[in-house]
Amino acid sequence: MxxxxxxxxxxxxxxxxxxxxxxxxxxxxxxxxxxxxxxxxxxxxxxxxxxxxxxxxxxxxxxxxxxxxxxxxxxxxxxxxxxxxxxxxxxxxxxxxxxxxxxxxxxxxxxxxxxxxxxRYTPGRRSTRHRGLVPRLSKLPWIPNEQQWRDFLEVARREPVRNRVLLAHAYDAALRREELCSLRTDDLDPAHRTVRVRAETTKNRLERVVPYSAPTGVLLADYLRHRTAISRARGPLFLSESRRNYGQPLSLWTWSQVVRVSRCRLVSSGSPRTPPAICA
Incomplete structure (x- = not known):
């Protein structure tokens, strides 16, 4: 209020x-x-x-x-x-x-x-469809071409290992921002290369187990070694490395800023087309 x-x-x-x-x-x-x-x-x-x-x-x-x-x-x-x-x-x-x-x-x-x-839609022999107050638009997803992927990966390559692991998990497992930032160390199963997405972090309140690729597993191993220099405690997987919040769980706002800065770098690199974004 x-x-x-x-x-x-x-x-x-x-x-x-x-x-x-x-x-x-x-x-x-x-x-x-x-x-x-x-x-x-x-x-x-x-x-x-x-x-x-x-x-x-x-x-x-x-x-x-x-x-x-x-x-x-x-x-x-x-x-x-x-x-x-x-x-x-x-x-x-x-x-x-x-x-x-x-x-x-x-x-x-x-x-x-x-x-x-x-x-609403009423099925049957005489099916009827009543349009809502505002028509709902369904757009096709934006799919980058080969050059755009190369530009994107070049920008990602210059990011710290934590951000690269975040990006890799978001891509491999199709994780939403809150699901990604809420991952915990005990959600990982490196032996089977899977990650558990807890019900309380999902939008539909349904728990699921999703796989990740072998290259992402290599990045994850590098990040876990790096993470021990920040904190050896079990708990949130991704930790802040800023002086103000050092060792604290990574916030949704921080990850949004990482994505925003990366998008702006992609725009400044001269990529012919980038996903819809907002650059300050």
């Missing part, structure tokens, strides 16, 4: 968020819910609209604001997009908490309907 004061001014919004928090939603999920709902409530206040009485027209205004507002990083956006507004996926993310909030109001008897439509 302290991060988004507007939520404290709306009792029903605060109660809805508190209910999700009591149900054990992850902190990052709660932050995404709070951000999306706060942006909507701020718009309602600017427009002089009571959120409890808002209709589809007011939701449409919210969508228009999301799709047309200037990007906060302006010309520093490295993307094929225009740099204005939010991406389709982010708009969908912003609409989810608003939709869930109105579901809550309907369940509590404070509204008769939800103004945020949801797409």
């Amino acid at each position: 302290t991060k988004w004061p507007v939520l404290a001014r709306h009792a029903h919004a605060a109660a809805w968020l508190r209910a999700w928090e009591d149900l054990g939603r992850a902190p990052r999920t709660m932050d995404a819910y709070a951000r999306g709902l706060a942006e909507y409530l701020e718009l309602c206040e600017r427009e002089g609209v009571n959120p409890l009485a808002a209709g589809r027209v007011h939701i449409a205004v919210f969508v228009r604001v999301l799709t047309t507002r200037p990007h906060r990083r302006g010309a520093n956006v490295v993307s094929i997009e225009s740099g204005a507004g939010l991406t389709n996926a982010t708009i969908q993310q912003r609409l989810v908490p608003v939709r869930l909030f109105y579901d809550f109001l309907v369940e509590e008897g404070l509204r008769e309907s939800n103004p945020v439509g949801r797409g």
Whole structure:
């Protein structure tokens, strides 16, 4: 609530968020819910609209604001997009908490309907498809060509061994940022070249065991020898080497900074096309 004061001014919004928090939603999920709902409530206040009485027209205004507002990083956006507004996926993310909030109001008897439509498909002989409020775009993944891979590997080659192991595990095992940074020494099985991804670190709360390649195993062995100079204690696998947080678990923010700096180096190297990224 302290991060988004507007939520404290709306009792029903605060109660809805508190209910999700009591149900054990992850902190990052709660932050995404709070951000999306706060942006909507701020718009309602600017427009002089009571959120409890808002209709589809007011939701449409919210969508228009999301799709047309200037990007906060302006010309520093490295993307094929225009740099204005939010991406389709982010708009969908912003609409989810608003939709869930109105579901809550309907369940509590404070509204008769939800103004945020949801797409649905009814199978059968006369199947019907109802489009959501904002069409969901599904883009093909970006696949680098041979030269782009070489440029990428050249940038990665100059990174410290810890960062190379992080990159190798992210590629081999398709690990998300939180899964990667949350790995522990006892999650590794070097004999079988596998790593256990614990349920509490995954997005779907399902544990899995994933393999990694032989070259990644060589890098990992080098890093484990390097890690003993920082700490011999078992626990988080990847440790910070900065003077401020020396020996502490690597944070999500630190790994994001590593990726961001590497992307900027790739851009400055003159690679003809790089993945969408933001360079300061």
